Amino acid sequence: MSKIDQYIQAATRDNTRQSYQAAVRHFEFEWGGFLPATADNISNYLAAYAETLSINTLRQRLAALAQWHISQGFPDPTKSPVVRKVFRGIQALHPARKKQARPLQxxxxxxxxxxxxxxxxxxxxxxxxxxxxxxxxxxxxxxxxxxxxxxxxxxxxxxxxxxxxxxxxxxxxxxxxxxxxxxxxxxxxxxxxxxxxxxxxxxxxxxxxxxxxxxxxxxxxxxxxxxxxxxxxxxxxxxxxxxxxxxxxxxxxxxxxxxxxxxxxxxxxxxxxxxxxxxxxxxxxxxxxxxxxYIDSADPYSQRRIESGLKKGDK
Structure with a gap:
């Protein structure tokens, strides 16, 4: 690896680089896509996994494919209007509730x-x-x-x-x-x-x-x-x-x-x-x-606030 390659690699965090590489492999080998890709290719890829992958995962796949095209000197197809509309449509039809880890008390x-x-x-x-x-x-x-x-x-x-x-x-x-x-x-x-x-x-x-x-x-x-x-x-x-x-x-x-x-x-x-x-x-x-x-309200249902207001109203 040349010094330039080392510096380029160091510019991206290890976990980001690994996840991007996995995303590109998924597009090429599991779905059977070709790189460089067209906007239609990307749109069909999103449609194929709209019901099985989360919105965040699809967003990460788009970021990885965008990074691959830019780094290889090709136009970025993920920014095309059709890809943006397909992604917005998936968000509308397959909304996902964000899961959060339970805090350790x-x-x-x-x-x-x-x-x-x-x-x-x-x-x-x-x-x-x-x-x-x-x-x-x-x-x-x-x-x-x-x-x-x-x-x-x-x-x-x-x-x-x-x-x-x-x-x-x-x-x-x-x-x-x-x-x-x-x-x-x-x-x-x-x-x-x-x-x-x-x-x-x-x-x-x-x-x-x-x-x-x-x-x-x-x-x-x-x-x-x-x-x-x-x-x-x-x-x-x-x-x-x-x-x-x-x-x-x-x-x-x-x-x-x-x-x-x-x-x-x-x-x-x-x-x-x-x-x-x-x-x-x-x-x-x-x-x-x-x-x-990261902060959960100490009174998530606002019970204490409402009860406090009820007591004041009783006076």
Whole structure:
């Protein structure tokens, strides 16, 4: 690979590049399309999968095909009027309700951490190195993810050499790129040390037990207790997360995902009277709509507000 190719590849996030490649393969090999494509080809492709693929998936397929044509020097057929009309028609006839991960509540986090602490003690007592490593890693993964409001891809990209800890105060995590960082300026996220459920203490416990001094923070652990040199893959987070919750006695684990930590933290701040600007600055959201999508109202049916008004009317 030439240096130019390396720089071009680095300009696109790994998960975006992989999903775009998969989308182009789907168009070519599963549907039987030809590239470069015409507007009619794209329209027929959309119509073929309108009832089986979600709107978001179809939108992502269009973005991938647009990127392929532009990068290869061809006109972009996805911007043609007929393709736009077909896509709008699919949206009208096949509306999809947006599914959101259930937020992990603070009491649930306490329940899970309590179970993990007991499991760590049991593993140490029995000399089970593999279980000890796994439970200590999972505890750090949950607490850092929750209190920092990280996305899944941000958690797996954390590196030890980019984390600075100030004992008793907190730690600073540097990420060279985040979703909202289009100019690759890098962002530093500060996480406080807490009196309980402390993310800093959990992180230090993990690096001490694992003896890791550089490289990815969170890694796979095999059945013999060997720690992988590479970081966890983002796709492995949801199975790990759901297994932890299920073992700790949380029900309906299929309704939780990696976003449950971020949504859980956002909901906790909302119930503790953080203003939206403070939350946005802490998490790193650039626009208010991004923040609002993660916040569930503490009174979703407005019952308390209505009842309060009824009581005033009775006087």
């Amino acid at each position: 603070l009491d649930q986090l306490e329940q899970v951490v309590k179970w993990l602490n007991g499991s760590i003690d049991a593993a140490c007592h029995s000399g089970d190195r593999q279980k000890e490593l796994r439970y200590v890693r999972d505890k750090a993964l949950l607490l850092v993810g929750f209190w920092r409001g990280f996305r899944g891809d941000e958690l797996v990209r954390l590196r030890i050499e980019h984390i600075e800890v100030e004992h008793g105060k907190g730690m600073t995590c540097y990420l060279s790129q985040t979703k909202g960082d289009r100019h690759y300026k890098g962002t530093s996220f500060k996480t406080p040390a807490l009196s309980r459920l402390c993310p800093v203490e959990a992180y230090l416990e993990w690096t001490k037990v694992s003896q890791l001094t550089s490289g990815p923070v969170f890694r796979a652990i095999d059945r013999w207790g060997h720690i992988d040199n590479r970081g966890l893959h983002q796709d492995s987070l949801v199975p790990i997360f759901r297994t932890i919750l299920q073992n700790a006695g949380i029900t309906d684990v299929e309704r939780y995902s990696g976003h449950s930590l971020r949504r859980g933290f956002a909901n906790w701040t909302n119930s503790n009277n953080w203003d939206i600007k403070t939350l946005m600055e802490y998490v790193g959201w650039k626009n208010i709509q991004s923040a609002i999508r």
